Amino acid sequence: MAILLAFFAGGLIAVQAGINSQLGIMLRNPMFATVVAFVMSALVSSVAIAFMAPAWPTKSLIKTIPLFLWFGGVLSAVGVGLFYYLIPKMGVGSMMSFALTGQLLLSVLISHYGLFGLPQIAITPIKLAGIVSMIAGLILLNR
Template sequence: MLALATLALMAGAAIAVQASINAQLGVLLHSSLLGTAVAFAVSCLVSVFAIAVAVRHYPTLATIQSVPWYLWCGGLLSAFGVGLFYFLIPRMGVGSMMSFALTGQILVAVVSSHFGWFDLPAKPVSLLRGLGVAALLAGIVLINWE
């Protein structure tokens, strides 16, 4: 579990750094949308390379067709969320933006886990988890208090 937690922390750190870099790219290019497009183009190239190197068995057409339509919408949500990151970071600062963004992620994750959305394991909201959410919200206030 410690190794997974370490990887998760590294993923969060990578997102904060890449968001800052790409937000500045958008500022210098005078378009947060262009910064988003560049980020996704590079991500696409890296993903295609990783697939070519790592994937040995590709899904069949029947498997692809069996995927529910709403599971194909992740890219839309990514473009929306990432585009907003690059738009808001130069206006709010990376600390404030990340604190609000992470709060949104955790709140939706808690609700999603409670109901077991997308066939993922259900983890009902408990008193302890509710206190954690309250502490998170208090942290957002303290981080952004001025």
């Protein structure tokens, strides 16, 4: 089930990137589309939290969270803004193929070194073959 949900999530990202890049064109600035995307995301997330009724984090818990973990949204804003800027220039297929390859390469390195407190998972020869295959696919998709 998790694998199907992961494929579904990837499909949603491709669709939203295409839709929001068009919104950026129509608004004459991809950063306006980025703001709209994040406002809508905040609204939907807020409604989901209201229905889930989770326990709110305590002040003492919040104080223990490393400062750098609060800045993931900055990376999201830059990444999403770049998507909306580049898709009209490259096409959604090319942009997604480069973005996915970049995500794969960096995620393998993050896992290999156990960065950000994540589990450390070594790069194996099979994983290297997968990376090479992904890069070959990137080249073939963008010919």
